[in-house]
Amino acid sequence: MAKLxxxxxxxxxxxxxxxxxxxxxxxxxxxxxPVNPTAxxxxxxxxxxxxxxxxxxxxxxxxxxxxxxxxxxxxxxFHQVTLHWIGGIAILGVLALLVIFYLTRGMIRIESGRSGxxxxxxxxVERFVHWLTATCFIILALSGLNITFGRALxxxxxxxxxxxxxxxxxxxxxxxxxxxxxxGVVAIFLMWIAGNIPNRVDVExxxxxxxxxxxxxxxxxxxxxxxxxxxxxxxxxxxxVAVTGYLLMFPFYGGLGVGDMQIAQVVHGVVAVLFxxxxxxxxxxxxxxxxxAFEAMGEGTVDVNWAKxxxxxxxxxxxxxxxxxxxxxxxxxxxxxTPAE
Amino acid sequence: MKAFIxxxxxxxxxxxxxxxxxxxxxxxxxxxxxxSSVRLGS
Numbered sequence: 263m264a265k266l267x268x269x270x271x272x273x274x275x276x277x278x279x280x281x282x283x284x285x286x287x288x289x290x291x292x293x294x295x296p297v298n299p300t301a302x303x304x305x306x307x308x309x310x311x312x313x314x315x316x317x318x319x320x321x322x323x324x325x326x327x328x329x330x331x332x333x334x335x336x337x338x339x340f341h342q343v344t345l346h347w348i349g350g351i352a353i354l355g356v357l358a359l360l361v362i363f364y365l366t367r368g369m370i371r372i373e374s375g376r377s378g379x380x381x382x383x384x385x386x387v388e389r390f391v392h393w394l395t396a397t398c399f400i401i402l403a404l405s406g407l408n409i410t411f412g413r414a415l416x417x418x419x420x421x422x423x424x425x426x427x428x429x430x431x432x433x434x435x436x437x438x439x440x441x442x443x444x445x446g447v448v449a450i451f452l453m454w455i456a457g458n459i460p461n462r463v464d465v466e467x468x469x470x471x472x473x474x475x476x477x478x479x480x481x482x483x484x485x486x487x488x489x490x491x492x493x494x495x496x497x498x499x500x501x502x503v504a505v506t507g508y509l510l511m512f513p514f515y516g517g518l519g520v521g522d523m524q525i526a527q528v529v530h531g532v533v534a535v536l537f538x539x540x541x542x543x544x545x546x547x548x549x550x551x552x553x554x555a556f557e558a559m560g561e562g563t564v565d566v567n568w569a570k571x572x573x574x575x576x577x578x579x580x581x582x583x584x585x586x587x588x589x590x591x592x593x594x595x596x597x598x599x600t601p602a603e
Numbered sequence: 604m605k606a607f608i609x610x611x612x613x614x615x616x617x618x619x620x621x622x623x624x625x626x627x628x629x630x631x632x633x634x635x636x637x638x639s640s641v642r643l644g645s
Contacts, residue, residue: 322638323638386605386606389606389607390606390609390610390613391610392606392610393606393607393610393611394610394613394614396610397607397610397611397614398614435618437621437625438618438619438621438622438625439614439618440621441617441618441620441621442613442614442617442618445617511625512628512629560604562606
């Protein structure tokens with residue numbers, strides 16, 4: 263009897279084993295199908311695309327250190343790609359336009375020649391403020407462009423050692439020269455605001471292209487429409503880069519977060535490169551673009567004929583008030599070879 | 604030329620003043636953005 267029970271137990275066990283094998287067989291066959299080995303792994307880019315934000319939990323007390331967030335990637339892309347394109351197109355575009363303009367138009371001459379009589383254009387204080395702002399701007403621009411383009415353009419040329427040293431000094435200069443630059447922008451705003459309010463004369467000046475093409479000389483008061491544009495670019499652009507620059511210099515003050523700092527950097531970068539592009543035009547017309555223009559900021563006086571051609575309404579006011587400064591002689595115009603001539 | 608030279612001198616002076624002001628206000632990044640339990644640098 264006991265033997266029979268043992269045999270029955272053996273048969274029951276064998277049947278149970280057969281049932282288990284029969285049920286498990288389909289699963290085994292499906293597990294052996296070829297599968298994508300990374301199908302179950304998290305693809306970072308897919309995850310970032312499918313989710314606007316990735317929520318997590320941090321244990322570091324300083325929550326500003328949580329940089330693993332989507333806006334951080336957007337900002338990095340702007341900083342490393344978009345800003346390069348904006349700056350490159352703006353600056354190289356303006357440079358290309360200036361080269362083309364110079365090659366076709368050449369230096370804008372004093373058509374009637376120099377009179378030998380001068381009139382005071384800018385006082386010593388005005389020139390001081392202009393050069394205070396201008397010299398700071400040039401260093402700020404070069405050191406700022408180094409931050410954006412230096413690693414791509416300068417590092418391969420001068421090597422890591424020299425680039426590091428230069429960049430360190432450039433950043434110090436960028437920080438500290440912001441103070442005299444800001445003072446200069448404020449002084450420019452207060453000093454020249456009265457002469458830079460747009461008026462009907464500016465509309466006419468713009469309609470006639472500012473006399474840039476051909477031999478037209480549209481009338482203008484002390485500042486023409488082009489100079490007024492430069493003035494407001496300096497005031498508004500200078501204020502924007504100063505405010506955003508100080509936000510970056512004093513990060514996270516006043517309860518600002520990472521997103522605020524990113525906005526400040528984006529505004530600072532975009533305004534700065536556009537500012538540089540605009541100032542290239544200003545520098546051009548104040549130096550090689552127009553005969554007699556640099557003397558206004560260099561010596562403070564301009565030839566009467568220059569003033570008559572470019573700022574006739576202002577000259578009439580000045581002549582009625584003080585008369586030309588005949589005690590100062592002007593050098594005679596020297597013919598300069600230009601590519602267009 | 605005098606205006607340019609004096610502008611450069613004043614810019615350097617103001618920048619120097621800014622240097623001392625900033626040194627008194629700013630703290631190093633490893634101090635500003637870490638807690639007392641963090642050790643950075645050598």
